[in-house]
Structures are given as C-alpha cells and as structure tokens.
Amino acid sequence: MISITSAFAPSIDHAGLQVSVGPALLWISGNMYAVPPSVVFLTPNSTSYVFFNTSVGLIGVTNSGFSPVVIPIATVTTSFNVVSNLTDNRPDFMTPGSGGSSPTFSGQ
DSSP states (O other): OOOTTTTTOEEOOSSSSEEEEOOEEEEETTEEEEEOOEEEEOOTTSEEEEEEETTTTEEEEESSOOOTTEEEEEEEEEOSSSEEEEEEOOOSEEEOOSTTOOOEEEOO
C-alpha cells in the first residue's frame, strides 16, 4: 500500500549508478497519476537531482538542480561506479498554487 510517507521513497537498492524510487498516487490539477516504482540511472562522478515532472507525469533526473515546476525526490552524489550519497528531498506536503501559479512545497 502506498502511504504519504512512502510515496516516491528514494533508496539505493541496486549496485552501480542507480537509485530506486517508490510508487506514488497523486492528484494534480484534476488528474490522477498512479506512478509505478522506478529505477533511475545516474551519471558517474556527479550530483543528480531526481524529481517527478508534473507536466508529463514521469520521474526525471537532471544535473542542473530542481526547477520550480517539479516535485523534488532526491539529490544523489555518485563516484565512478557507485552511489556515494542520497539525500531525500521529498516535501512533507504540497499546497496547490492559485491562478495557474506553480505549486509550493513545505518540509525537508
């Protein structure tokens, strides 16, 4: 069962340059998203930012930081061939923006 505390839970479950992201159920702008568990592949020797893209309904990763229109999941630092650090960046809750503005997040 997916709970508020387990939605998008990031973890290092695999060897190498990958991070697992737990499933989530979201209601965004009148649309329900059932996001399955995912595995995100990362770049060696870098800092990566894992997020849920609210525009397309998918998990994404970038090396340039979180944009204001995504739900942050994790910041991950890698060495040559392994994940060396994972920081959980999931917000405690989300308050919808009004009048088409971006959502705001609270917490961690």
